[in-house]
Amino acid sequence: MRRPWIFVIAIVILAALGAGIGYHFGLPGRPDTVHGVVGSEKAAFFADPRVQDTFARHGLRVEVDARGSGEMSTTVPLGRYDFAFPGSGHAAERVRQVRPAVGSYAPFASPLAVATFTPIVDLLAAQGVVRRAAEGHRVLDLTRFLDLARRDVRWDQLPGNVVYPARRDILLTTTHPSDSGSAASYAWLAARQLGDHESVDDQVVRLFADQGGLERSTEDPFQKYLTQSLDFAPLVLAYEAQYVEATRSGLLPRNGTLLYLSPTVRTVHTLVAFTDPGDKVGRLLNTDAGLVRLAAEHGFRTADESVSAAVLAGLSAGGAALPGRISDVVDPPPPATIESLLTTLDVRLRP
Incomplete structure (x- = not known):
């Protein structure tokens, strides 16, 4: 039993x-x-x-x-x-x-872009700094934008500006180029657009130095964009993926929208296995x-x-769907080129 x-x-x-x-x-x-x-x-x-x-x-x-x-x-x-x-x-x-x-x-990539607000886009469009791309989305013309920065134009000096009349220089808010891939890519794009002459390094340095304190990670200024809106900054360098994530999660601030840089660079997120x-x-x-x-x-x-x-087709910015393809994309620079630029910036920007 x-x-x-x-x-x-x-x-x-x-x-x-x-x-x-x-x-x-x-x-x-x-x-x-x-x-x-x-x-x-x-x-x-x-x-x-x-x-x-x-x-x-x-x-x-x-x-x-x-x-x-x-x-x-x-x-x-x-x-x-x-x-x-x-x-x-x-x-x-x-x-x-x-x-x-x-x-x-x-495994994937994300273009550089600018997190901003519809009234700011309209204001810059009136100055000819923002335009429509052939695909329908809105882009920030980097050459014209950098010209404003080169001339130290402030937001309160733009004609008809009632949406953000701050006594602040017109700059992109970025991270530190030596710490963050997005800022490093922007630094190279800016140097490329400014041309090959002696003052280029000085002008690129000012794009970062005139911002004041620089964060180390792209997520830090983007989170402040989401939570503080225009009280933080009108133009924040970001990855397109961050905007998509925030939009799908319902976290985008009121009037929040996206601009693409023209030209931009396709940043390829690359996993290195040890x-x-x-x-x-x-x-x-x-x-x-x-x-x-x-x-x-x-x-x-x-x-x-x-x-x-x-x-992307199910999301929009500036009255148009996010583009499936972006035409104004430039190839990344040779490693030696960007290393030289980052070395210069690091020497000039570190306290």
Whole structure:
């Protein structure tokens, strides 16, 4: 009569042993923890429970710290991480020079843009600084904008300005170019538009020095744009993906809208893997259909343009849908060119 109970006890013991073996040897059900450092604009993507669940189905638990892309090759202790995921190919190359990589992946991109407000757009359009692109979206003409900055034109000097008559120079609010990939790209675009002459470095330095204190991460000024609106700044350099994320989350401030730079640069967010688990994260971001779709939902332009175009078409700025393609995009500079510029800026801007 006791024999059935013997079988029950045996089954319980075997189940407990199986759980213990799985716990100690990392069998399915206990994901491997992978640590990464990512550009702050990607923090919301990695925090998305759907993204976490997708990685878990592949046996990974991905934990990330958010930092400025430029910081990753200077002040971030890369030895703590399985991968780094800065916001540009140039920043990724600087990371690879600090710590050898086992793999590199470019799963998505995001163009530089300007987070602003409809009344500011209308004001600048009246000055000929903002115009419509052929695709329908509005762009900030970088040549004309930089001319205002070069001449130290203030907001209160613009004719008919009743929306923001502040005694402040007309500048983009940015991060520090040595710490942040977005500001580094803007610095290069500005230098490119200003031309090749002796005063270019001085003029580019002033675009940053005249702002006052500079944040290190692109997410910091963008969050202030969302929460403080015009009380913070009228023009904030950002990634298109940040605007998409804020719009889809219902966080965009009243009259908030987006301008694209003309010309702009397509910043390719590049993952640098230091370990095999980090390499697996990069491969999944490139190949897993669910992760590709979720990256598009968070505003990033994926290698499959149809996936991100479907998301962008459902959002608008300035009375037009966000463009599936942007025509006025320039190629990134050679590494030596931007390194030389960043070295000059760092010397001139650091206290």
